[in-house]
Amino acid sequence: MTRHVDVVVVGGGQAGLAAGYHLRRQGLDFVVLDAQATPGGAWQHAWDSLRLFSPAAFSSLPGRLMPVRPGEEYPDAGHVVTYLGDYETRYGLPVLRPVRVLGVHDEGRLLRVETDSGTWHARAVISATGTWWRPFLPAVPGRADFGGRQLHTVSYRGPGEFAGGRVIVVGGGNSGAQIAADLAYDTELTWVTRRPPRYLADDIDGRALFDAATARRRALDEGRADTGGVASLGDIVAVPPVREARDAGLLKASPMVVRLERDGVVWADGTRAPADAVVWCTGFRPALSHLSPLGLRGPRGRIATRGTRAVGEPRLHLLGYGDWTGPASATLIGVGRTARDAAREIAGLLGRDSRRRP
Ligand code: FAD
16 A cells, blocks of 8 residues: 655654654644654663763753653653653654654655555655664674673663673763663673763753754854864763762773673783673664665765755755754754754745646
8 A cells, every 4th residue: 555645754753753743833744654663762772770961951852841850850761751752642743653664765756665564655754763773883803702791782771680790881972981880889890981981061961062062063064163062072971870980989991992802801901801791882873774775875874964954865854863964963952953944944845846746
């Protein structure tokens, strides 16, 4: 069965919902197709102790504030899942689940969206599939030789299963710091980072992060020097559990290891540490395989964008993923503005197309 809409939004996490909110305001006919069985996007898969690095007051999608729970400055992932579920109900967004988009194809006047439960034809597509689904592991020599357990952030749940063990946590970002702090009390922890951990000032809030990302985008757009964005402030937001472990002296970072071997890890100076498990908190890549049929990906796998619009396909917009789709587009507070811009551009494009038609 083939169905027709103005716009198909691929992905029903926060970016897809923000897109839906603004498409509705533009009076467009759309559907959101989401591979998850339940609302909440990647947040429903986060580890138990995860704390947002942005306080609730700075973590809202357009139109509806995230409730602030008394005494909890940085919400947990469950709070976001509830918020996103409420959000799509409140606005009656047409989200279909579980529906996985397999490929987006150019069919001349329309884009054809193939899914695991049928075909859609659309005049435009917004891709909002996030990054959680493409964990990145660095090519460290000997990784395949390690005899213990290896897992990425996406598979980490909590310290219980590692209790009493020797655990190496790799990564100096928010995930690495939070998971290291989580493991610091019950395991023999070694935290390795490529450079010494850079904590943001303890009193920094989500607004400062958003402002830094916006200032960077503006500078680049105006041809001025790169301000460095959020990275200029630091890599790690010291949410309370991280602050406590750091201040207790439990978060001492070692340099990155150069090799894994059967029983542990090895540093450049030959020092070795035995290990039972390695947790790779080494980031993600955009989940874009459904766009492969459009042949838009550049040499490093990235699709070139102007704002949110794909340079090579004006009917395709990308939301979330990273700053390359707009300032702070991959955050709760930032995605609203980029979703608004995408919906406006699509409305303009489709309006022009309609007028051109006989
Ligand atoms: P997702 O939440 O991943 O949603 C994408 C949806 O698309 C998913 O439901 C997925 O199943 C679906 N999908 C994927 N492929 C397909 C397909 N082919 N067909 C159909 N559906 C598909 N941001 C903040 O603002 N504050 C924070 O404190 C914060 N903390 C973070 C902590 C961690 C550990 C991580 C990884 C990120 C954090 N972020 C934070 C960043 C960001 O807000 C999240 O990554 C967020 O989940 C991104 O939302 P999204 O909608 O872009 O992607």
